[in-house]
Amino acid sequence: MILGKNGVPVAENFRLEQSTIPDTVQEGQVRLRTLYLSVDPYMVGLVFQRCRMNEDTGSDYLLPWQLSEVADGGGIGVVEESKHNNFAKGDIVTSFNWPWQTIAILDGSLLQKVVPELVNGRLSYFLGAAGLTGLTALLGIREKGHVTVGANQTMVVSGAAGACGSLAGQIGHLEGCSRIVGIAGTDEKCSILVSEMGFDAAINYKKGNVAQQLRELCPGGVDVYFDNVGGDISDTVISQMNQNSHIILCGQISQYNKDVPYPPPLPPDIEKIQKERNITRERFLVLNYMDKQEASILQLCQWIQEGKLKVGIFTFNLCPLILSPQIRVPVRETVVEGLANIGDKSNQKLNFYNSASVISKDTSVLPSGTSFQ
Numbered sequence: 001m002i003l004g005k006n007g008v009p010v011a012e013n014f015r016l017e018q019s020t021i022p023d024t025v026q027e028g029q030v031r032l033r034t035l036y037l038s039v040d041p042y043m044v045g046l047v048f049q050r051c052r053m054n055e056d057t058g059s060d061y062l063l064p065w066q067l068s069e070v071a072d073g074g075g076i077g078v079v080e081e082s083k084h085n086n087f088a089k090g091d092i093v094t095s096f097n098w099p100w101q102t103i104a105i106l107d108g109s110l111l112q113k114v115v116p117e118l119v120n121g122r123l124s125y126f127l128g129a130a131g132l133t134g135l136t137a138l139l140g141i142r143e144k145g146h147v148t149v150g151a152n153q154t155m156v157v158s159g160a161a162g163a164c165g166s167l168a169g170q171i172g173h174l175e176g177c178s179r180i181v182g183i184a185g186t187d188e189k190c191s192i193l194v195s196e197m198g199f200d201a202a203i204n205y206k207k208g209n210v211a212q213q214l215r216e217l218c219p220g221g222v223d224v225y226f227d228n229v230g231g232d233i234s235d236t237v238i239s240q241m242n243q244n245s246h247i248i249l250c251g252q253i254s255q256y257n258k259d260v261p262y263p264p265p266l267p268p269d270i271e272k273i274q275k276e277r278n279i280t281r282e283r284f285l286v287l288n289y290m291d292k293q294e295a296s297i298l299q300l301c302q303w304i305q306e307g308k309l310k311v312g313i314f315t316f317n318l319c320p321l322i323l324s325p326q327i328r329v330p331v332r333e334t335v336v337e338g339l340a341n342i343g344d345k346s347n348q349k350l351n352f353y354n355s356a357s358v359i360s361k362d363t364s365v366l367p368s369g370t371s372f373q
C-alpha cells in the first residue's frame, strides 16, 4: 500500500515488491501458496469505495491498511507445509486475513479448512457464493428479514446485481418470499436478474421514476428490504414499506464517502414513516454471526450443488493490462490473473458482480478434482 488521494483507488496506490519469507515454519504456523484473493467494496471497491484505504475506515470492525505494509483480506490457498495439528500438506484453506502475497506463512488459528467437493471443485466460490458474500446474504435474511414461509412477503433488494444482492434475491425466494424485486443500474443487469437469477422483476434506478415502478411492481407494498445502498433509493423503498416490515441493513454503499455516521440517519420525513409503521432497521454485521458460519456455508453449498443458487456465465471485457482480455467466469465473478493486476482491477469502471483475483495458475498445486476457472 502506498499513499493515494481521495477518490477512486488506482494502480499507483499499490506497489509490488519481491521479498523473502523465512525458511522455517514455526510451531502453530502454516506455509501457504495463495490461489485466490478477494477484492471487495469494503477494501478497494469500485466507484469510490475505498474503506480500508482511508484512515477512518467508517467501520469499527475494519482496520485501515498501513502505508508500505502488505494489504490483506479474504483469500484461499493450498497448504505447502504445516506445523499446526489441524492442517496437512495439500489442504485447501481460507482466511479473512490473507496477505496479498503469493506465498505466506500464517498462524493456523487464522485459517479454516474447506472441502472443495462442496463447490464442485470451484475454489473461488469459497470467497463468494459459499463464502463471506453468501453468508452475508443468507444470515442477513435469516437474522433481520423475518421471512416466513407462506406469508406471501415481497422483498426488494437494492444493489441487486452486486455480489450480495444477486445472492440475497435468490435466497429470499429459497427462504419463502413470494416476490422478489431487484434494483440495479443498467437494463442489462436488470434483464439478467430476471432471466437468470430468478428475480420476479427488476428496476433500473437510472431510468424512469423508481417510486412509480416500485408501486406497480409491489402492489401489496414491501415487507422486507435488503438494503445494500442507502440514500435516495432506500428512502424511496422505505416510503412504500408496510406496517411491521423489516429492513436488512446490509450496507450503504452510496454513503460510504460521506462524512456521516454509520448507519447513516434517515431524512426526517422517512424516519417518521419508519417509526409510524414500526419498520425495523437494525444494523447487520455478518461477522457477529460466525457461530452460524459452518452450518450456513453447508446450506449455501447444498443450494449451489442443487442448482438452486444460480450459476451463470458472463463475459467481461477487462482492461488491456489483464493477461486474458476476455475471461469467462461462473457465478458472476470477475477474476483477474496475477498479483500485479489487483491494484489495476480496483480501478475498473465496470461494476463487477463479485471479484476474485487468481494469483497462481499452476495446476500442479491443486488437489485432484479442483480447478481454476
Ligand SMILES: NC(=O)c1ccc[n+]([C@@H]2O[C@H](COP(=O)([O-])OP(=O)(O)OC[C@H]3O[C@@H](n4cnc5c(N)ncnc54)[C@H](OP(=O)(O)O)[C@@H]3O)[C@@H](O)[C@H]2O)c1
Pocket (backbone or CB within 6 Å): 040, 041, 042, 045, 046, 047, 132, 133, 136, 158, 159, 160, 161, 162, 163, 164, 165, 183, 184, 185, 186, 189, 228, 229, 233, 249, 250, 251, 252, 253, 254, 255, 284, 285, 286, 287, 351, 352, 353, 354
Ligand atoms: N453487513 C455486512 O456484514 C456486510 C458484509 C459484506 C458486504 N456488505 C455490504 O454490502 C453491500 C454490497 O456489497 P457487495 O459485495 O455486494 O458489493 P458489489 O458487488 O460491489 O455490489 C454493489 C452494487 O451496488 C451498486 N451501487 C454502487 N454504488 C451505488 C450507488 N451510489 N447507488 C446505488 N447503487 C450503487 C452497484 O450496482 P449498480 O451498477 O447496479 O448501481 C453494485 O453492483 C456493500 O454496501 C457492502 O459494504 C455488508
